[in-house]
Amino acid sequence: MRPADPRLVLLLIALAGVLAFVLPGHATTLLTEALILALFALSLDLLVGHARLTSFGHAGPWALGAYLAGAMMLSWGVPLPFAVLLAGLGTAALAIPIGWLCVRTGGVTFAMLSLAFAQLGYAVVVKWNAVTGGSDGLAGIPRAGLPDVLAGREGYHLLVAVFLAAAYLVAHGFITSPLGRIVAAVRENEQRAEALGHDPRRIRLTVFVLSYFLAGIAGALYAGFAGYVSPELFFWTVSGHVLVMVILGGAGTLIGPMLGALVFFYAEHELSALTESWGLFLGLLFILVVIFAPRGLMGLVRRTS
Amino acid sequence: MSLLECRGLTRAWGAFRAVDGVDLDLAEREICAVIGPNGAGKSTLFAMIAGNLRKSAGTVRFDGEEVSQLSAPALASRGVARSFQITAICPGLTALENVRLGVQARQPLRWRPFGGSAAMREGETRALHWLERLSLADRAQTPAGELAHGDQRLLEVAVALAQEPRLLILDEPTQGMSVEETRRTVDLLHGVMAEAATAVLLVEHDLDVVFALAPRIVVLHRGRKIADGPAAQVRADDAVQQAYLGGLD
Incomplete structure (x- = not known):
């Protein structure tokens, strides 16, 4: 599918950013969280939509980024923007050996391996009490080193919007670059990609590392947002939810998964206020989308326009 | 030799x-x-x-x-470029993009993870040339998977030729x-x-x-x-x- 005009996407992100000055406080807080999830879903779209590598373990880089940034700000007072970037880089560095093992093949093997590594992360943070706070996690994480304007509710919201815009530009730049086109070729026909002189495993590794980098950034922003991190960030349900966001919005479109994240987040928020069994209704919504709009909400938009 | x-x-x-x-x-x-x-x-x-x-x-x-x-x-x-007994092309990409990927295979910056739009435009021109030579130019924007069997066979040859x-x-x-x-x-x-x-x-x-x-x-x-x-x-x-x-x- 042709990617949406990047200028339009940036405009939408900018709008979401300035909404902080219009909306009441609690609504801004909700939107901040939704934008962080949008960045998280964007990172998974590179794998699921663009490389067709279905990850069941994207909670892994998300939680890793959150823990890394949380620890840096809590223990050493690393200023938040640096902590976020370093957490993303740290996640990307770890993605090299993990990815090397995971991307030998696509399909079910990849899905299971990615899940296994996220579960491994969960086990490590629960057991490694001294550093990770065990099952309690790390609480009282400050938004370190930010001027008051940015550390406040509206300021932090803007900061998140800026990171989301930057992440989108990186992702869009990647999939339209020469290397990004080769990722598409590997997705479409591995044998052809090899005959063109590309090693499919290495090509898949590049997109895996970039996806983990952006997911790590999303997790790091979440640590600054929530002020605490806990092993639940590693839960497989987190991986499931972000996968639903991507498919709901339309895998492979970048903007679709970001919108999917907003829809999912607000639907969950509204439904959980009404009923305990919100998951049931969200599941029904998901089933309806898959049946009537197999290319997600973006597919629906494309068809009507 | x-x-x-x-x-x-x-x-x-x-x-x-x-x-x-x-x-x-x-x-x-x-x-x-x-x-x-x-x-x-x-x-x-x-x-x-x-x-x-x-x-x-x-x-x-x-x-x-x-x-x-x-x-x-x-x-x-x-x-070394090749075609296969069972056609190996990228079905979801356009015929033009398939051949352009063949051109890209010989370009020095083929693995650049950003930018490269000038090289890609140039690649499209070269790709179009090979499509013309194999009389596929009018189907340049058709997804390769939707081409007729014979055209898919020719497209694969065009991709290989584009690799020079x-x-x-x-x-x-x-x-x-x-x-x-x-x-x-x-x-x-x-x-x-x-x-x-x-x-x-x-x-x-x-x-x-x-x-x-x-x-x-x-x-x-x-x-x-x-x-x-x-x-x-x-x-x-x-x-x-x-x-x-x-x-x-």
């Missing part, structure tokens, strides 16, 4: 030798067809030369360099085509093979295609090379008559 030198190429599965001690030399720009009955080992031989399949024994030198252990991507980067190879390996380019399509394909191939400065190794079942395209013919039979020489001479060879040409009656 030969462009390609194969010595004693062998591929065995257990006791069965699909290819058995084949020697094959190819000069720059030489066009050579490999023929033989079904199961003679033609595709297996090509897979070993192009690095798609490990060799049980034997060596391959390409452009003076020992390349026996190299993988398919490494050989592709050295200038020094050795082009074509595995049954007219496979599955009607008589009419085959004739048209032969004409198109004739034109592009003259234009591209490349040596060609060609597997083909259709003997009319072989005699039309290749001045030199190698005959494989049960994994062994039983004849190698100018087309007219091979055609008259007794052993070939028995093994292959006679077998068609």
Whole structure:
């Protein structure tokens, strides 16, 4: 599918950013969280939509980024923007050996391996009490080193919007670059990609590392947002939810998964206020989308326009 | 010096030798067809030369360099391009993008993770040229998977040509085509093979295609090379008559 005009996407992100000055406080807080999830879903779209590598373990880089940034700000007072970037880089560095093992093949093997590594992360943070706070996690994480304007509710919201815009530009730049086109070729026909002189495993590794980098950034922003991190960030349900966001919005479109994240987040928020069994209704919504709009909400938009 | 030198190429599965001690030399720009009955080992031989399949024994030198252990991507980067018996194209990408990826394979910044739009526009121009040469230009924007079978076969040849190879390996380019399509394909191939400065190794079942395209013919039979020489001479060879040409009656 042709990617949406990047200028339009940036405009939408900018709008979401300035909404902080219009909306009441609690609504801004909700939107901040939704934008962080949008960045998280964007990172998974590179794998699921663009490389067709279905990850069941994207909670892994998300939680890793959150823990890394949380620890840096809590223990050493690393200023938040640096902590976020370093957490993303740290996640990307770890993605090299993990990815090397995971991307030998696509399909079910990849899905299971990615899940296994996220579960491994969960086990490590629960057991490694001294550093990770065990099952309690790390609480009282400050938004370190930010001027008051940015550390406040509206300021932090803007900061998140800026990171989301930057992440989108990186992702869009990647999939339209020469290397990004080769990722598409590997997705479409591995044998052809090899005959063109590309090693499919290495090509898949590049997109895996970039996806983990952006997911790590999303997790790091979440640590600054929530002020605490806990092993639940590693839960497989987190991986499931972000996968639903991507498919709901339309895998492979970048903007679709970001919108999917907003829809999912607000639907969950509204439904959980009404009923305990919100998951049931969200599941029904998901089933309806898959049946009537197999290319997600973006597919629906494309068809009507 | 030969462009390609194969010595004693062998591929065995257990006791069965699909290819058995084949020697094959190819000069720059030489066009050579490999023929033989079904199961003679033609595709297996090509897979070993192009690095798609490990060799049980034997060596391959390409452009003076020992390349026996190299993988398919490494050989592709050295200038070996190929089409497959079962068409290998990117079905979800447009015909133009398929060929452009072939052009990109020779570009120095092919693995750049950002930018590169100028190189890609230039690549599209080159790609369009090859599409025109194979009379596919009017279907440039069609997803490759939606092209007719014959056009998909031609598209794969266009992708390989776009790589500007020094050795082009074509595995049954007219496979599955009607008589009419085959004739048209032969004409198109004739034109592009003259234009591209490349040596060609060609597997083909259709003997009319072989005699039309290749001045030199190698005959494989049960994994062994039983004849190698100018087309007219091979055609008259007794052993070939028995093994292959006679077998068609």
